[in-house]
Amino acid sequence: MSAVRYRDSTVVDFVVVGSGAAGGVLARELATSGFSTVVLEQGPRLTPADFEHDELKYWFLGAITNSDGRSPQSFRSDPEAVAKPTGMRPALWYARTVGGSSTHFTANYWRFHEIDFIERSKLGPIAGTGFEDWPITYAELEPYYSKVEWDIGVSGLAGASPFDPPRSRPFPMPPLPVKSSGVLFERGARKLGLHPFPAPMAINSQFYRGRAACISCGFCHGFACEAQAKSSTLFNMIPEAEATGRCEVRAHSYVVRVDTDAKGRATGVAYLDRAGREHFQKARAVVLAANGAETPRLLLGSASARFPDGLANSSGLVGKYLMMNYSARVSAVFEHELNEYKSVQVTRVIHDFYDADPRRGFYGGGGLDARIGPQPMMWAQRLGQEGPSWGSAFKARLREFPRNMIVLGHGTSLPVASNAVSLDPKLKDAWGRPAVRVTYKDHPDDLANARFMQDRAVEIMDAAGAQRVTRSPVAEQNFGMHLLGTCRMGNDARSSVVDRYHRTHDVPNLFLCDGSSLVTSGRGQPTMTIQALAFRAADHIARFARAGEI
Numbered sequence: 120m121s122a123v124r125y126r127d128s129t130v131v132d133f134v135v136v137g138s139g140a141a142g143g144v145l146a147r148e149l150a151t152s153g154f155s156t157v158v159l160e161q162g163p164r165l166t167p168a169d170f171e172h173d174e175l176k177y178w179f180l181g182a183i184t185n186s187d188g189r190s191p192q193s194f195r196s197d198p199e200a201v202a203k204p205t206g207m208r209p210a211l212w213y214a215r216t217v218g219g220s221s222t223h224f225t226a227n228y229w230r231f232h233e234i235d236f237i238e239r240s241k242l243g244p245i246a247g248t249g250f251e252d253w254p255i256t257y258a259e260l261e262p263y264y265s266k267v268e269w270d271i272g273v274s275g276l277a278g279a280s281p282f283d284p285p286r287s288r289p290f291p292m293p294p295l296p297v298k299s300s301g302v303l304f305e306r307g308a309r310k311l312g313l314h315p316f317p318a319p320m321a322i323n324s325q326f327y328r329g330r331a332a333c334i335s336c337g338f339c340h341g342f343a344c345e346a347q348a349k350s351s352t353l354f355n356m357i358p359e360a361e362a363t364g365r366c367e368v369r370a371h372s373y374v375v376r377v378d379t380d381a382k383g384r385a386t387g388v389a390y391l392d393r394a395g396r397e398h399f400q401k402a403r404a405v406v407l408a409a410n411g412a413e414t415p416r417l418l419l420g421s422a423s424a425r426f427p428d429g430l431a432n433s434s435g436l437v438g439k440y441l442m443m444n445y446s447a448r449v450s451a452v453f454e455h456e457l458n459e460y461k462s463v464q465v466t467r468v469i470h471d472f473y474d475a476d477p478r479r480g481f482y483g484g485g486g487l488d489a490r491i492g493p494q495p496m497m498w499a500q501r502l503g504q505e506g507p508s509w510g511s512a513f514k515a516r517l518r519e520f521p522r523n524m525i526v527l528g529h530g531t532s533l534p535v536a537s538n539a540v541s542l543d544p545k546l547k548d549a550w551g552r553p554a555v556r557v558t559y560k561d562h563p564d565d566l567a568n569a570r571f572m573q574d575r576a577v578e579i580m581d582a583a584g585a586q587r588v589t590r591s592p593v594a595e596q597n598f599g600m601h602l603l604g605t606c607r608m609g610n611d612a613r614s615s616v617v618d619r620y621h622r623t624h625d626v627p628n629l630f631l632c633d634g635s636s637l638v639t640s641g642r643g644q645p646t647m648t649i650q651a652l653a654f655r656a657a658d659h660i661a662r663f664a665r666a667g668e669i
């Protein structure tokens with residue numbers, strides 16, 4: 120817990136909004152660099168004793184996530200249509216707690232490859248999209264990827280994939296033990312001449328930096344880890360930031376506005392405490408790390424006479440180019456029990472289809488992994504969508520649970536300007552603030568790529584000897600957990616929101632660093648890159664602050 124307490128009236132060096140995957144890293148790095156830092160987090164501060172293995176509560180009743188009661192959302196696929204409230208299942212889903220979605224994520228930690236940063240130059244423009252190169256290269260980010268692996272804690276095997284980008288250090292921990300799904304996936308993939316490798320995971324395979332190794336409880340995807348083996352910022356970055364004596368993490372602090380002065384500089388943020396009382400935390404600089412849904416919402420909600428279209432929005436791009444990654448799924452039933460419900464989700468991956476290949480006739484690429492997939496309730500729900508949802512046939516399929524595994528093809532999403540987070544004109548949250556409105560329609564190439572990945576998954580499961588392989592329909596997405604691209608980085612202030620150092624083009628002491636900064640979507644596992652960007656951003660922001668350039 121934070122030893123230091125700052126008054127709202129104290130002008131701290133930095134106020135960081137959000138304590139998730141990026142916010143936790145920024146807090147630790149800025150505090151260890153000697154700056155007074157307040158982290159404002161809308162959710163509660165939970166401890167391992169609070170976490171439960173309750174599928175109903177965590178997946179359906181929003182135990183630790185944004186929920187309809189507090190933070191409703193609306194959705195439309197057509198930008199001209201009136202968005203409809205999503206009800207119980209928000210369109211963009213994230214954990215609303217100290218640690219953010221790093222508390223309940225699945226922890227697949229792939230680095231982006233070199234191509235991800237320069238793909239537009241290699242492939243050319245794609246009509247109807249904002250497909251661009253990044254303003255930074257893989258080489259610039261590489262030292263920070265290593266920092267994520269060593270400081271956050273990632274297990275894996277360097278050099279195991281022939282497609283891996285260059286790295287300066289090995290992983291700090293060996294890979295996690297292989298599961299049945301991993302063995303079968305590896306068998307099928309090798310028969311086809313592919314190159315399976317141990318999944319890099321932000322999960323301890325052994326005791327590491329004061330945290331235990333995974334105890335294989337099986338409640339990883341969508342649950343928080345009571346063993347503290349999952350490398351959440353709740354267990355690593357946040358306590359380390361607090362240990363500096365310069366960082367205060369203030370839970371139940373819902374930021375509603377960033378204010379600016381007559382010169383157009385940020386003065387701090389207004390937030391509501393647990394009782395709904397408004398406070399104002401003064402700061403020399405503001406860093407938003409509230410994720411790809413909430414960072415643009417906050418900027419749009421901070422419109423003023425000087426910034427009528429929202430703060431930092433002179434490009435008109437705040438909230439636009441939302442990307443969610445497409446996950447194409449097949450499930451496979453084998454003769455013998457796999458008992459996949461134990462341990463982590465994923466132990467084997469392939470990157471043979473990572474790069475886009477113009478010969479396929481569409482843009483896209485990705486990685487495939489083998490996993491348990493959903494917990495029993497969700498699994499039963501899915502079965503009901505694929506076939507009968509009652510009667511003896513349904514019961515017979517329910518009994519297949521222990522013999523079932525799935526393969527997910529994680530693919531690209533193109534940045535399309537009409538795919539966006541904006542403010543709903545009518546729907547309000549529990550505090551009367553405009554709700555998130557999501558507009559999303561997959562680009563045809565994203566769907567073509569999903570079908571391509573699904574075909575490869577079927578081939579692998581057939582080669583592995585599955586008795587039956589079932590495809591989930593490749594349909595338009597209306598639900599996402601990867602919230603990317605909504606305040607993209609770039610060198611040109613007309614076509615991006617932040618510069619290559621995450622400083623907004625319009626407000627010199629306002630920085631944005633989280634999933635919203637991504638220019639392209641990568642191939643499905645963005646958080647390693649989000650955190651590498653956060654380590655890099657913190658280095659540069661600290662450098663600017665020391666030089667008096669903020």
Ligand SMILES: Cc1cc2nc3c(=O)[nH]c(=O)nc-3n(C[C@H](O)[C@H](O)[C@H](O)COP(=O)(O)OP(=O)(O)OC[C@H]3O[C@@H](n4cnc5c(N)ncnc54)[C@H](O)[C@@H]3O)c2cc1C
Pocket residue numbers: 136137138139140141142159160161162212213214215216217218219220221223224225226227228340341372373374375408409410411413414417600601602632633634635643644645646647649
């Ligand atoms: C079930 C699930 C599984 C996932 N699995 C993987 C995976 O295997 N691999 C992978 O790479 N990614 C995975 N992800 C995605 C990953 O969790 C996110 O990419 C990552 O957490 C995003 O980091 P962030 O810092 O942008 O935002 P977050 O981690 O979401 O943090 C944002 C924080 O800001 C807080 N906040 C928001 N608005 C405000 C406000 N107004 N005031 C104060 N606080 C605010 C939020 O409460 C939250 O704590 C998964 C996500 C989910 C939901």
Ligand code: SF4
Pocket residue numbers: 322332333334335336337338339342343344345346347348349462463
């Ligand atoms: S399977 Fe391992 S990492 Fe996942 S929640 Fe359980 S103990 Fe934690």
